[in-house]
Amino acid sequence: MDNQYNSRSPAVKRLFREARELMDDRSAEYFAQPLDDNLFEWHFTVRGPPDSEFASGVYHGRIILPTEYPMKPPSIIMLTPNGRFEINKKICLSISGHHPESWQPSWSIRTALLAIIGFMPTEGMGAIGSLDYPPEERKALAVKSESWCCPSCGQISKLLKTQDPNPTESDANKEAKELAKQICFKGTSTESSQDNTETSTATVDNNTTDITDTNNDEPPVDPNSEQQSSETVLIRRNISQTHSGPMLTASANLTINVNLNSTSASSRFTTYLIIVICIAIALLLFRRLFLL
Known part of the structure; x- marks a missing residue:
């Protein structure tokens, strides 16, 4: 695959480096790798976050990366039915292509994987590609997901390292929760600043109107x-x-x-x-x- 791409391209250099890091850092919570014939399409597998209806599930999806990566965000598509995200559709997250204004070039594919884990227990709030299935149905889909197979990657449960029989909250899951909070907080702050800007604009308009009225009322x-x-x-x-x-x-x-x-x-x-x-x-x- 190395000979197919321009080795001087910043995106190619970055993706090869991330592929090596994820291969060396294979964990029980997440894994991702590029397709054999396309460096800009990755398949990922994440384990459902503990203490949630997704805890026993293993979920697979695609990451489509732009040629301007890491300056532009990736698009994320879930393939395994899960009850939180629609399948075969680009989902709307603060780290996905739907929100390029929130993306930071310092983030990576690993950041995206942790964010997916952190976002799974959150409410969809009507976002693009979100679902709000009942907890019982999500638990049933989590059990079925363990036997789900990808045409390109095979049985997805074998892509992750074996989980501890008595699992405790890992550092990766803690990081996923913290990352989801930070990203959500940033999005809320951005919306609040926009609301404040609109309010300030309205106040200035009102003041201008008052000035005109005052001048018109002069004797x-x-x-x-x-x-x-x-x-x-x-x-x-x-x-x-x-x-x-x-x-x-x-x-x-x-x-x-x-x-x-x-x-x-x-x-x-x-x-x-x-x-x-x-x-x-x-x-x-x-x-x-x-x-x-």
Whole structure:
């Protein structure tokens, strides 16, 4: 198989290394290996997690890896009837191709196997490829799974190391539980952050609406001064585009009112001065014409 693939490809290097590690680390809980003619399709076998309705079961499936692995996640397909995941269908997990945003390149096929074990006792929550069979039916399928055979791999129960007659929770199962919790927690945190972002956006929109309403409620400007009205409209537009909070809007409105009052006072003073000057000129003309 080595001669069929580009040995310089990061994906090929990574998959060959993982295949050697899984072969050397064969355990009673999980095992996986690539097909003889396809490095990017693996078959895996996992034992059901203890203290669950899957405890006596052995489950087989396929892992389809993209050529961009490990930068992109694999797709996982279960082949053995189990009552938790649909068979012959890509299942939706945080580590599968359905959630590329959750995938981390540091994860591996071993991570995926442990995650499958950890996810089996969890609720399906309507995810793609999930099933919610009753516990009794899952237990019956677990018993039948021990004699299930894969056309490519043979009897799947022989692919795992012999289990201890008095099994206790192994380190692999503990790691599987912890991994499932971490992945679920990460997904929940991501959804929460998205909800918070939407809430923050809605709050900003509401604040913007409040600013517009506040500016519209300002008292009308003196209609006798066209110049003053145009300046006021310009100032209002600048406020609605610049300020983003009620407190800033209030202080800006206060500044506008002071400026407008100052403008009105100066306009009245100019008008009075012009009237006084006109009266003085009229008196001088009257004196020259009629008193001389």
